[in-house]
Amino acid sequence: MGYFLFFLLAAVTVGAVLGMIISKNQAYNAIFLILAFACMGGLFALLEAPFIAVVQIIIYAGAIMVLFIFVVMMIDVRSGIPAEKKKWIIYLSPVLAVVLIIELILSIKGAFTLPVSTAIIKAGPTDLGRLLFTKYLYHFEITSILIIAALVGAIVLVKKKEKE
Amino acid sequence: MIPANYFLILSVVLFVLGAIAFFIKRDLITQFMSIEIMLNAANLAFITFARSANSPDGQIIVFFIITVAAAETAVGLAIILLIFRQKKTIKSEDIKLMKG
Numbered sequence: 001m002g003y004f005l006f007f008l009l010a011a012v013t014v015g016a017v018l019g020m021i022i023s024k025n026q027a028y029n030a031i032f033l034i035l036a037f038a039c040m041g042g043l044f045a046l047l048e049a050p051f052i053a054v055v056q057i058i059i060y061a062g063a064i065m066v067l068f069i070f071v072v073m074m075i076d077v078r079s080g081i082p083a084e085k086k087k088w089i090i091y092l093s094p095v096l097a098v099v100l101i102i103e104l105i106l107s108i109k110g111a112f113t114l115p116v117s118t119a120i121i122k123a124g125p126t127d128l129g130r131l132l133f134t135k136y137l138y139h140f141e142i143t144s145i146l147i148i149a150a151l152v153g154a155i156v157l158v159k160k161k162e163k164e
Numbered sequence: 165m166i167p168a169n170y171f172l173i174l175s176v177v178l179f180v181l182g183a184i185a186f187f188i189k190r191d192l193i194t195q196f197m198s199i200e201i202m203l204n205a206a207n208l209a210f211i212t213f214a215r216s217a218n219s220p221d222g223q224i225i226v227f228f229i230i231t232v233a234a235a236e237t238a239v240g241l242a243i244i245l246l247i248f249r250q251k252k253t254i255k256s257e258d259i260k261l262m263k264g
Contacts, residue, residue, distance in 0.1 A: 006166050010174050017181045017201055021188060029194050033201070040204050047171065047211045052223050052230075056207075059230050064200070064237050071241045072193060075248050093188060097180050104176040111213070112169040123220035128227070136224050143231050150235035154242040 006046055013039040026072045030065055037061040051125045171212040179205035192244045192254045196237070203233050 016036035020029045037060040045053035132140055182201035189195050207226045214222025248254050 002166050006170060010170075013174070014177060014181065017178060017185070020194070020197065020201075021181065021185045026191065026193050029197060033197050036201065037204065040208065043171070043174075043208060044211055046166065047215050049211050049214070049223050049226075052207075052211060052226050055227060055230055059234055060200075060204070064234055067237055067241055068193065068197065071245060074245060075193070075254060089188070093184055097184050100183065101176055101180050104179065105173065108172055108176070108209075111172060111216070123214070123223055127220055128223060131220055131224055132227070136228075139228060143228055147231065147235050150238050154238040157239070157242040157246055 002046065005042070009039045009042045009046070012036075013043070026075075027069065030068045030072055033068070034061050034065045037065065049123060051123070051128050168212050168216050171208060175205045175208040175212065178202075178208065190255050190257060192247070192256055192259075193241075195256060196240055196244065200233065200237070203229060 013036050016032045016039070020032040020036070023029055023032065038057055041053045041056040041061065044056055179202050182198045182205060185198035185201065186195050189198065207229055210222045210226045210229070214220065214226075244254060247259060251258060253259075
């Protein structure tokens with residue numbers, strides 16, 4: 001059952017990303033990405049990280065992609081922007097991609113033999129919350145400052161200038 | 165229990181697909197989306213290692229990555245909107261000058 005779910009979710013994720021690469025319409029791209037992120041949430045749940053799975057679906061598939069869709073709506077490019085026209089890039093990119101995949105797999109090969117611990121990880125929302133407010137308290141506070149800065153920055157950037 | 169290497173290979177494949185999308189696509193919004201895909205691939209690797217190491221710290225890191233990604237998306241999309249207002253285009257090739 002676990003294997004079946006894994007292969008289903010992995011296939012849908014990779015398929016959605018491929019669809020994003022092929023499709024030219026930005027709105028469809030955003031929808032494909034929502035599908036990919038939702039499936040990633042499922043994969044996180046398979047990895048026994050229920051809290052991260054929920055955060056992934058709420059924040060990534062929900063909030064961030066809604067932001068993207070709003071911007072796609074505001075920009076409103078009628079004719080889709082075609083992908084790279086230069087032929088050599090189209091032909092070269094799959095080759096380089098395969099090379100990069102092999103390189104990355106070789107670099108993490110040492111991790112393949114890691115023993116899989118069968119102990120139950122104590123990583124429920126309660127444990128994560130406790131860790132967040134004890135060991136990672138400073139990181140948490142710094143992140144909140146970062147979010148405020150990003151919020152103010154985004155508003156200041158997009159605000160239309162008053163009469164100059 | 166699904167072995168960790170399945171998840172690691174999936175993470176590598178997703179990362180490479182995101183990189184390809186970043187280089188093949190030419191509109192800023194889709195390039196930005198491919199950055200999100202790469203971030204997610206990194207998240208998947210982090211959570212896999214968190215399970216292998218049997219510690220919740222990896223999940224905390226992923227939580228922070230998601231938060232930073234949300235902040236980054238807000239600022240990045242604001243910049244893209246600004247570029248579109250000024251230049252009426254979001255093709256990445258048309259944006260060559262830093263000012264004007």
